[in-house]
Amino acid sequence: MPFQLPAEFRDQPTPFYYYDLDLLDQTLAALTAAARPGNFQVHYALKANSNLPILARINQAGLGADCVSGGEVARALEAGFGAEHVVFAGVGKSDAEMNLALAADIFCFNAESVPELRVLDELARAQGRRARVALRVNPNVDAYTHPHITTGLDANKFGISLPDLAGVIDQLDQLPNVELIGLHAHIGSQITELSVFAALSRKLNDLQTWLEDRGHRLPHLNVGGGLGIDYEQPDQHPIPDFRTYFGMFEQHLVRRPGQQVHVELGRAVVAQCGTLLSRVLYVKESQHTRFAILDAGMTELMRPALYGSHHHIQNLSRPAGSPEQAYDVVGPICESTDTFGRARLLPETSRHDLLAIRSAGAYGEVMASGYNLRGKAPALYR
Numbered sequence: 001m002p003f004q005l006p007a008e009f010r011d012q013p014t015p016f017y018y019y020d021l022d023l024l025d026q027t028l029a030a031l032t033a034a035a036r037p038g039n040f041q042v043h044y045a046l047k048a049n050s051n052l053p054i055l056a057r058i059n060q061a062g063l064g065a066d067c068v069s070g071g072e073v074a075r076a077l078e079a080g081f082g083a084e085h086v087v088f089a090g091v092g093k094s095d096a097e098m099n100l101a102l103a104a105d106i107f108c109f110n111a112e113s114v115p116e117l118r119v120l121d122e123l124a125r126a127q128g129r130r131a132r133v134a135l136r137v138n139p140n141v142d143a144y145t146h147p148h149i150t151t152g153l154d155a156n157k158f159g160i161s162l163p164d165l166a167g168v169i170d171q172l173d174q175l176p177n178v179e180l181i182g183l184h185a186h187i188g189s190q191i192t193e194l195s196v197f198a199a200l201s202r203k204l205n206d207l208q209t210w211l212e213d214r215g216h217r218l219p220h221l222n223v224g225g226g227l228g229i230d231y232e233q234p235d236q237h238p239i240p241d242f243r244t245y246f247g248m249f250e251q252h253l254v255r256r257p258g259q260q261v262h263v264e265l266g267r268a269v270v271a272q273c274g275t276l277l278s279r280v281l282y283v284k285e286s287q288h289t290r291f292a293i294l295d296a297g298m299t300e301l302m303r304p305a306l307y308g309s310h311h312h313i314q315n316l317s318r319p320a321g322s323p324e325q326a327y328d329v330v331g332p333i334c335e336s337t338d339t340f341g342r343a344r345l346l347p348e349t350s351r352h353d354l355l356a357i358r359s360a361g362a363y364g365e366v367m368a369s370g371y372n373l374r375g376k377a378p379a380l381y382r
């Protein structure tokens with residue numbers, strides 16, 4: 001079914017975000033059904049979208065939370081996620097953030113360096129607690145995605161590189177207030193070539209054997225997030241292929257008896273249920289280009305400016321099948337990268353037409369900025 005904005009929202013002031021909570025529920029149902037046979041523990045990555053009505057649905061569906069800041073840990077707890085289902089990752093956790101997570105007694109810290117582990121040990125001791133940690137390794141596996149959202153290569157700042165792992169493990173003996181319970185890896189985002197998860201699994205298999213040879217048997221493996229979505233055809237593929245995704249790990253990851261496997265999905269859960277709605281302010285025809293200038297810009301949705309990423313754009317004010325023309329669809333911000341799409345085919349478009357910028361539920365609102373002293377676009381739900 002092509003996207004339609006419910007009638008009650010058609011006269012709303014723009015720009016605004018609209019979330020289809022039915023689609024979110026259907027996505028969650030597909031996700032939990034696909035995760036159940038292999039007993040995968042799914043943690044939702046709050047960084048993709050942290051709006052409370054969305055978190056409430058995700059919590060209801062039984063997912064845990066993956067957080068990367070103290071603010072996200074606090075938000076997850078506020079939304080009702082049990083602390084025993086919260087993991088906390090991040091290459092630069094501050095003392096205050098770690099203290100907050102320690103006090104809440106979260107399930108696990110995904111730790112990325114010896115200096116971080118030392119601070120965590122010290123803070124845990126001061127609180128009279130023991131912090132459970134998974135070591136985030138950098139497996140040097142190419143995710144075949146945009147370089148700005150690739151995280152598992154040697155050149156990236158994330159994780160402990162494999163040659164350094166032995167040294168880190170040795171240090172753990174001197175840190176009595178941290179308990180090693182798992183391994184963690186996250187190789188990138190918007191991954192559509194799913195065979196990379198097989199490559200990741202093989203690396204983790206080797207690492208587990210290596211660790212066991214050194215006397216470490218770990219009850220938890222966390223393979224991160226990264227499952228991509230279809231930005232080109234959101235109506236044809238509103239729900240990602242979770243079965244094939246989990247199938248890669250079922251087939252390639254060698255699990256020890258009783259071992260739990262965790263995943264941290266963000267985009268795949270929320271991207272398709274969110275749409276940015278904007279009206280055309282002006283159509284400007286220059287000698288070379290026809291511009292549709294919108295009242296939304298990179299301040300509302302930064303992804304095209306930051307990664308050159310594609311979002312499907314529809315003119316909701318014109319009947320389907322109208323003759324089309326090419327437009328450069330741009331925002332009002334004083335930056336040339338403030339462009340949602342070049343040479344997009346749209347029906348003949350006029351001032352005040354309502355446009356839908358699709359697949360904006362993940363990394364849309366959360367990355368909004370106040371540049372040019374713009375106000376924040378509201379979120380509406382149905």
Ligand code: LLP
Pocket residue numbers: 045047048066089149151186188189190224225226227264265266267268303362363
């Ligand atoms: N786990 C870790 C450790 C992560 O760093 C991320 C995303 C995730 C899980 C969730 O990944 P997902 O399932 O959503 O791919 N702003 C960029 C995406 C940045 C992703 C950062 N890390 C974008 O708009 O494409």
